[in-house]
Amino acid sequence: MQDQLAELVARAESELPVLASRPDFEAAKARYVGPKGDLTVLMKQMGSVPKEERPAMGKLINETKTRLQSLLDDTLARLEAAELAAQLGPAVDPTLPSPDPLPGTRHPLTQVREELCSILRKVGFNVVEGPEVETEYYCFDALNTPPTHPARDPQDTFYFPATASFTNVDKKVPEEKYLLRTHTSSVQIRTMLKGEPPIRIVSPGRVYRRDTVDATHSANFHQLEGLYIDRNVTVADLKALLDYVLKSLLGSETKVRFRPHYFGYTEPSFEVDLSARHLPKVNKEWVEIMGCGMVDPAVFDDVGYDSSVWSGYAFGMGIERIAMMIYGIDDIRYFYQNDLRFLRQFC
Numbered sequence: 001m002q003d004q005l006a007e008l009v010a011r012a013e014s015e016l017p018v019l020a021s022r023p024d025f026e027a028a029k030a031r032y033v034g035p036k037g038d039l040t041v042l043m044k045q046m047g048s049v050p051k052e053e054r055p056a057m058g059k060l061i062n063e064t065k066t067r068l069q070s071l072l073d074d075t076l077a078r079l080e081a082a083e084l085a086a087q088l089g090p091a092v093d094p095t096l097p098s099p100d101p102l103p104g105t106r107h108p109l110t111q112v113r114e115e116l117c118s119i120l121r122k123v124g125f126n127v128v129e130g131p132e133v134e135t136e137y138y139c140f141d142a143l144n145t146p147p148t149h150p151a152r153d154p155q156d157t158f159y160f161p162a163t164a165s166f167t168n169v170d171k172k173v174p175e176e177k178y179l180l181r182t183h184t185s186s187v188q189i190r191t192m193l194k195g196e197p198p199i200r201i202v203s204p205g206r207v208y209r210r211d212t213v214d215a216t217h218s219a220n221f222h223q224l225e226g227l228y229i230d231r232n233v234t235v236a237d238l239k240a241l242l243d244y245v246l247k248s249l250l251g252s253e254t255k256v257r258f259r260p261h262y263f264g265y266t267e268p269s270f271e272v273d274l275s276a277r278h279l280p281k282v283n284k285e286w287v288e289i290m291g292c293g294m295v296d297p298a299v300f301d302d303v304g305y306d307s308s309v310w311s312g313y314a315f316g317m318g319i320e321r322i323a324m325m326i327y328g329i330d331d332i333r334y335f336y337q338n339d340l341r342f343l344r345q346f347c
């Protein structure tokens with residue numbers, strides 16, 4: 001019996017370390033220590049062992065059992081580790097740069113915004129930013145837009161509940177209603193109050209309107225605002241600047257047209273149309289692209305500038321619409337869906 005136990009351990013020692021699969025392991029385990037396994041069979045022979053040899057034999061059986069169990073435990077641990085390694089694949093060093101052959105790209109709206117800013121920087125404009133949570137003062141009142149103006153209707157503008165409290169950085173207007181800015185024109189007022197003329201700024205940013213989302217409308221979109229204030233600024237300066245900006249951005253074939261319009265903060269005011277048939281999928285002759293005009297004296301009065309000394313122009317354009325023209329995109333919603341199949345086209 002002693003020999004048989006020793007032979008059992010020797011067999012296990014040579015067989016178990018080379019087992020390669022879970023089913024083989026389960027089968028071997030049953031053969032060695034299962035209810036019908038070799039060890040059990042040997043233990044059953046204890047009855048025929050002479051009484052005086054039984055304690056020594058019992059001890060030997062226990063040692064064999066412990067040894068077999070430890071060989072089985074090692075084997076199971078080895079097989080589990082191999083299974084895990086197979087699931088994880090080749091060793092990964094998460095600190096290494098991504099092997100993705102397609103690096104990130106700038107969003108098409110970012111590309112158009114940066115291109116516009118760089119075109120305007122070349123002719124002396126500084127890029128500034130303003131807050132998206134605004135007060136009625138900056139968004140409407142100081143821009144000569146009276147409380148009765150339709151843009152101020154709660155159906156068109158997102159207002160915060162009267163109880164909302166924000167840290168009011170502008171002590172001047174403590175009792176204001178807060179809203180999500182409907183246009184970047186509010187930055188004109190912030191800039192004029194903060195500095196003094198001459199001023200030449202451009203301010204891109206996100207704006208919000210209560211629009212029903214469809215292929216050409218989004219409740220938040222992006223604009224780019226421009227403001228130039230100096231002595232003797234004329235409509236000719238405004239036209240020359242916008243001609244330069246739009247031709248630099250879209251190509252010299254681009255035609256620019258001014259149509260009279262009304263904005264409370266400019267007089268005269270215009271809407272600007274573009275003709276850019278050379279761009280893909282542009283199938284209309286004229287596409288309306290922005291609003292602009294000469295800063296209204298009422299706005300100068302509000303910020304304390306002497307309108308007999310200072311004159312200026314302002315303009316505001318929608319970045320999405322321009323990007324849609326440049327890239328031939330026919331649905332504004334693509335910009336916000338973060339679909340890589342869309343975004344990777346703008347490498």
Ligand code: DAH
Pocket residue numbers: 182183184185225226263265266290291292293294313314315316317
């Ligand atoms: N704020 C206008 C809009 O959102 C665009 C605009 C018109 C901006 C005339 C201006 C301007 O600066 O002078 O539709």
